[in-house]
């Protein structure tokens with residue numbers, strides 16, 4: 085994949101919440117690249133920092149260290165107004181809960197075209213764009229005059245996708261886009277996303293806590309644990325040969341026919357004491373081409389012994 089162009093570069097990213105006296109490092113030195121046209125997965129359990137990374141990329145959360153580059157230009161921290169406009173248009177986000185993310189009191193027409201308002205388009209042009217965005221996601225143009233509560237969860241997620249598409253983005257951050265949806269319509273939304281990717285050459289950052297979802301749609305997957313990126317590999321490679329104990333724990337949690345048995349299994353597989361690194365700090369190692377692992381010497385030896 086090295087000949088492919090890098091769209092996004094995240095280097096040593098830090099995001100800190102809280103006060104100066106009581107800082108909370110939600111993202112700790114995370115680095116990864118995303119290539120044009122690929123679907124890159126960020127997985128990890130709730131609270132691991134996935135959403136925070138996505139929100140730092142679209143400049144909602146300020147970064148406290150490191151660099152984010154989009155098409156080679158630094159986009160975190162202070163940037164020019166022109167670059168800010170470019171980023172705001174080219175990078176769009178779709179959200180987990182279409183119910184919560186759509187303004188209940190606004191009509192679909194307003195919701196879908198909200199991002200266009202600064203552009204001073206003629207009314208007719210704006211309406212045409214809304215109709216096109218709705219039909220691109222498989223909805224009828226006349227839905228524009230309805231309110232979000234008139235739609236099903238799947239249709240509402242399509243409205244959320246139309247709202248992103250109307251900006252004509254190159255890069256979409258999809259934050260758990262199907263986890264709030266009924267199982268029966270999840271595949272439809274994933275298929276729509278794949279079809280749009282093919283048609284428009286979109287690049288996706290796909291955030292999920294569920295590894296079974298990302299397996300089939302992501303080219304590469306990064307595993308986030310407590311704000312750190314602990315493993316990064318091509319999807320197939322990660323599933324065939326997960327090396328970090330946390331990745332193994334995540335994998336052991338799918339599928340989940342019996343939640344209690346699975347929880348016990350997870351506790352057995354995952355040993356949190358491996359994260360007390362005081363005398364043996366972890367470092368990145370490339371264990372196989374393209375397969376990176378954050379591990380200390382002790383962990384590496386354990387992994388080597390097992391293989």
Ligand SMILES: Nc1ncnc2c1ncn2[C@@H]1O[C@H](COP(=O)(O)OP(=O)(O)OP(=O)(O)O)[C@@H](O)[C@H]1O
Pocket residue numbers: 101102110128129130131132133134135136137293
């Ligand atoms: N605005 C904020 N202020 C303070 N702490 C925050 C803020 N946003 C997130 N956090 C904290 O940062 C950590 C990472 O949160 P984040 O939402 O990024 O996790 P996540 O992996 O996306 O989880 P989820 O799947 O539940 O959204 C959590 O401990 C969270 O409580």
